[in-house]
Amino acid sequence: MEDxxxxxxxxxxxxxxxxxxxxxxxxxxxxxxxxxxxxxVHKRMAVALIAAAIFIMSGSAFAAWQxxxxxxxxxxxxxxxxxxxxxSENAIQINESVTSGDYTFTLHGITSGENLSDFxxxxxxxxxxxxxxxxxxxxxxxxxxxxxxxxxxxxxxxxLNFIVSPLIKGQxxxxxxxxxxxxxxxxxxxxxxxxxxxxxxxxxxxxxxxVYLYVGTGIFINNQTVNYNEETGEITLNENSKEAxxxxxxxxxxxxxDHEKAQKYLKELFPESSPESSPSDFESAAEDSSxxxxxxxxxxxxxxxxxxxxxxxxxxxxxxxxxxxxxxxxLLDSMLDVLxxxxxxxxxxxxxxxxxxxxxxxxxxxxxxxxxTLSKSK
Amino acid sequence: MDIDxxxxxxxxxxxxxxxxxxxxxxxxxxxxQDTFLKALxxxxxxxxxxxxxxxxxxxxxxxxxxKRRKYARRKRIAPEVELNDEIGGSIPCAxxxxxxxxxxxxERCELIRNEANKLSDRLRIPLYMYYTAGMSVEDIxxxxxxxxxxxxxRLCKARKILKNVLEGYVWKINN
Numbered sequence: 001m002e003d004x005x006x007x008x009x010x011x012x013x014x015x016x017x018x019x020x021x022x023x024x025x026x027x028x029x030x031x032x033x034x035x036x037x038x039x040x041v042h043k044r045m046a047v048a049l050i051a052a053a054i055f056i057m058s059g060s061a062f063a064a065w066q067x068x069x070x071x072x073x074x075x076x077x078x079x080x081x082x083x084x085x086x087x088s089e090n091a092i093q094i095n096e097s098v099t100s101g102d103y104t105f106t107l108h109g110i111t112s113g114e115n116l117s118d119f120x121x122x123x124x125x126x127x128x129x130x131x132x133x134x135x136x137x138x139x140x141x142x143x144x145x146x147x148x149x150x151x152x153x154x155x156x157x158x159x160l161n162f163i164v165s166p167l168i169k170g171q172x173x174x175x176x177x178x179x180x181x182x183x184x185x186x187x188x189x190x191x192x193x194x195x196x197x198x199x200x201x202x203x204x205x206x207x208x209x210x211v212y213l214y215v216g217t218g219i220f221i222n223n224q225t226v227n228y229n230e231e232t233g234e235i236t237l238n239e240n241s242k243e244a245x246x247x248x249x250x251x252x253x254x255x256x257x258d259h260e261k262a263q264k265y266l267k268e269l270f271p272e273s274s275p276e277s278s279p280s281d282f283e284s285a286a287e288d289s290s291x292x293x294x295x296x297x298x299x300x301x302x303x304x305x306x307x308x309x310x311x312x313x314x315x316x317x318x319x320x321x322x323x324x325x326x327x328x329x330x331l332l333d334s335m336l337d338v339l340x341x342x343x344x345x346x347x348x349x350x351x352x353x354x355x356x357x358x359x360x361x362x363x364x365x366x367x368x369x370x371x372x373t374l375s376k377s378k
Numbered sequence: 379m380d381i382d383x384x385x386x387x388x389x390x391x392x393x394x395x396x397x398x399x400x401x402x403x404x405x406x407x408x409x410x411q412d413t414f415l416k417a418l419x420x421x422x423x424x425x426x427x428x429x430x431x432x433x434x435x436x437x438x439x440x441x442x443x444x445k446r447r448k449y450a451r452r453k454r455i456a457p458e459v460e461l462n463d464e465i466g467g468s469i470p471c472a473x474x475x476x477x478x479x480x481x482x483x484x485e486r487c488e489l490i491r492n493e494a495n496k497l498s499d500r501l502r503i504p505l506y507m508y509y510t511a512g513m514s515v516e517d518i519x520x521x522x523x524x525x526x527x528x529x530x531x532r533l534c535k536a537r538k539i540l541k542n543v544l545e546g547y548v549w550k551i552n553n
Contacts, residue, residue, distance in 0.1 A: 013490035014509035016394025179444040220440045
């Protein structure tokens with residue numbers, strides 16, 4: 001087939017003539033308008049006072065008393081029911097601060113339960129049992145998060161991006177996070193500090209496993225911001241991250257853990273396998289359900305000579321192996337960590353009616369990874 | 379740039395990209411909506427990027443990666459209309475004269491779409507950015523923060539895979 005012909009076919013097949021419906025565009029426009037009108041008015045207060053307090057008080061004692069309480073934040077956002085919930089015994093007041101990069105991140109409090117909020121959303125309608133957390137983000141130097149000279153920082157601060165997400169110990173952060181847990185947030189800027197109220201499916205069911213709350217600059221959760229330890233399930237901040245970030249341990253009541261419910265919840269996210277060994281869809285073989293002893297299944301399999309090749313790498317640290325339309329990509333460093341020099345490890349196995357195929361990797365003394373494919377007839 | 383201008387200028391391309399990536403209309407609608415809402419939070423960056431479409435598509439990719447489990451879950455809970463029903467018929471694949479050629483052309487297009495969908499995201503995303511969103515190699519590299527050479531190599535790999543599939547199909551109908 002000629003390249004030109006292929007190009008034409010691909011263009012025809014993959015281009016799209018479908019336009020978004022007018023209704024859909026209207027929803028977006030309305031939501032933009034709603035966000036603008038719902039944004040609480042920014043009141044200017046003595047920034048110098050806050051700056052002084054930050055200067056004097058460091059570490060976890062960061063001037064949390066100067067900041068709004070979760071109840072006040074809920075009130076600012078116009079959610080009276082939630083404000084009441086944050087005032088109840090069920091709510092946990094935390095007030096812990098971490099300074100990272102140019103920012104001080106404070107976790108104020110958290111509460112969970114059914115129908116706690118006045119506001120309706122599709123996620124809340126489907127799963128009314130929610131967790132709400134209030135965090136604040138302030139500039140480390142005490143200046144306003146809004147641009148200097150701005151009377152109302154509500155427009156200017158939007159140049160900054162922050163992500164707040166619960167993470168579950170034992171679950172890969174890029175798989176189980178605010179996005180997958182039906183999360184959302186609303187926020188306001190008060191006295192130069194951003195207050196963000198995040199909500200997601202109730203995380204108390206995971207209380208016995210360990211739950212974190214990540215707060216940081218950026219838009220997404222990925223391996224640039226946090227590390228995940230495959231063996232222990234621990235999640236830690238990536239020290240090499242260019243983003244500022246904090247990872248809080250949430251002091252949830254272990255008695256509220258519900259192992260069965262948590263398993264069921266995770267099973268819905270990972271139906272193909274048990275939650276603890278759920279396969280990665282981030283194309284990382286190293287993240288894949290670790291190395292299983294498949295040697296018995298592969299007994300008698302033959303290495304395809306032409307499949308033996310060095311993996312290719314890109315500058316983002318991803319390596320790539322492909323043979324006969326079977327491809328695999330993974331984080332190079334993660335893979336190097338688990339490979340033993342000179343030993344082949346099976347990273348993927350697949351079978352159909354006729355044959356079993358496996359991809360194996362090995363590394364040499366110079367940390368060059370070689371891939372190969374094995375085949376065995378059934 | 380305001381929301382009306384963004385939607386008018388880039389809505390179609392971004393929506394097409396979301397449809398390909400998300401595989402069904404409901405997820406695509408969500409991804410499209412979230413992309414624009416997120417983009418509006420980042421208005422200053424859009425203006426600074428001088429490449430609004432690339433910026434929007436890169437947001438869609440990021441959201442997709444973080445949300446795909448959620449999408450997959452919803453898809454399982456409520457199976458939706460197949461993407462092919464939604465857009466397959468609207469793509470002008472059949473511009474050949476005879477009925478037989480029309481059928482073959484349609485089949486080939488469907489085959490390409492199905493096979494493209496099976497590719498890993500590393501190949502699939504640049505492929506859709508290039509053919510569906512109509513982005514240049516340079517813009518894709520910038521949006522994905524990877525070298526242009528890597529984009530070219532991924533596109534080349536994707537094309538090679540699809541070419542093999544198509545050649546297999548041609549062999550099949552000739553025999």
